[in-house]
Amino acid sequence: MSLKKNVIANYLGQGWSALMGIAFIPLYIKYLGLEAYGLIGVFAIMQAWLTLLDMGMTPTLSREMVRYKAGAYRVESILDLLRSIEWICAALALLIVSGIWLAAPLISSQWLKVEKLPMETVNHAIVVMGFVMSTRLWEEVYRGAIRGMQQQVWLNITQATLTTLRWVGVLAVLAWISPTVQAFFLWQGLTSVISVIIYASKTYLWLPSSQRRGKFSLDAIKGVGRFAGGIATITLLALLLTQVDKVLLSGLLSLEQFGYYTLASVVAGGLAQFITPMNAAIYPRFTELVTKHDSVALIKTYHDSCQLMSAVIVPPALVLAAFAKPVLLLWTGDHTLTNAASPILNLLVMGTLFNGFMNVPYMLQLAHGWTGFAVRTNVVAVAIIIPAILWAVPRYGAIGAAWIWVALNASYVLIGIHFMYYRLIPDQKWRWYRESVARPLIAGSIVAFGLAFILPVSQKRLDCIFTLLLASICVAASVAIVMPSLRQRIIYYTKEFLYG
DSSP: OOHHHHHHHHHHHHHHHHHHHHHTHHHHHHHHOHHHHHHHHHHHHHHHHHHHHTTTHHHHHHHHHHHHHTTSSOHHHHHHHHHHHHHHHHHHHHHHHHHHHHHHHHIIIIISOOSSSOHHHHHHHHHHHHHHHHHHHHHHHHHHHHHHTTOHHHHHHHHHHHHHHHHHHHHHHHHHTOOSHHHHHHHHHHHHHHHHHHHHHHHHHHSOOOSSOOOOOHHHHHHHHHHHHHHHHHHHHHHHHHHHHHHHHHHHSOHHHHHHHHHHHHHHHTTHHHHHHHHHHHHHHHHHHHHTTOHHHHHHHHHHHHHHHHHHHHHHHHHHHHTHHHHHHHHHOOHHHHHHHHHHHHHHHHHHHHHHHTHHHHHHHHHTTOOHHHHHHHHHHHHHHHHHHHHHHHHHTHHHHHHHHHHHHHHIIIIIHHHHHHHSOGGGHHHHIIIIIIHHHHHHHHHHHHHHHHSOOOSSHHHHHHHHHHHHHHHHHHHHHTSHHHHHHHHHHHHHHHHO
């Protein structure tokens, strides 16, 4: 499967998944109430920490599947690795379910500031969250294997279908069966079980037959232990950097106030849906080129990927930053909610944009098996960021946490990236800054904030949609034009269209 097809499939699949994930949030709030939606925000935090329990298994399995396809493994070896990871998953799932079941009363009574919901309801919801988290762990492992086999078109079609079942189905449950937060999470658990069955079946179907079945193997685990350990350490540090604000806010604010922050985080986090598809496609390709020692193709693919990443994340990020209030009002129809969440959204979305710039360089590091740099960088960041949050959140609340998110990711782009280029591709740094960061950011900012200043934003829904659509097209065009790789492709396809 070509890189182009994988990228397109990933964007279509992730785009649909993102749409399903956020489109119905106002209706969830309508049926459940903002306090219950705050519980869904708590679940999002718990699910983010689930990636730590993954211990690097998913990206490791994905990488080893690519290496297997490139001839680095015998089929028995990859089957042993897969079976070993499955056994580890089973143990972790049991740990998650039992741990959250035991901790549920403490979480609901001592950590969360519950005001209206019955405590029994909160306890039950947290227990069900534990089950859903355990099934999501299995989902991620099998999806990682399928990505490594570069079957991403099938994966995205299936994922889009299951996502529709997950989010549209739960809306039907809330509307017609039981408008309770317990019903919400029970449906999430059911769809995750269905997903695991489908992904596991397809994974084994695509692996060739062998004279024996896979078995648990310590040697298989040891063979990837260093890389997986590096990924797990990076994940832990990344979680500390990205989730500690939410953990603190969930304990310092009421569930209703935390719901506002969660809403802004969900919208800003929607940008990740533009980032993840690119990562999923380029990581196997980078790994393949590194394995084959094809440095010329690697550098070309790297810069093309960086510019494409900028083309897809800069326009929506800048439009959201410039038109945060109209976007939220159009989506929710609630002035109070919009006024509370829009200042937070302005900042979170810019921090996420800077984070997006770093993703393709990070994929290049992983393709080289180099996890040490990200570990060291994040250790330094954690040492700075946690005291900063402890100082800012009590004084400034959610806005303080959002500013820290911006500063953290801007420092990666301005400072941390230099060390990566020095080791891997030392003569490509300034080209990256010029073509993939500065040009799109400056051109897009001028257009986005200029239009926000000039264009009147109507209270009428259709007029507002037209304004946002016009702004998005103008920003996207300005960004695409200033990047050489995309500009050349636009010129080429335009000539093909006009002159055949």
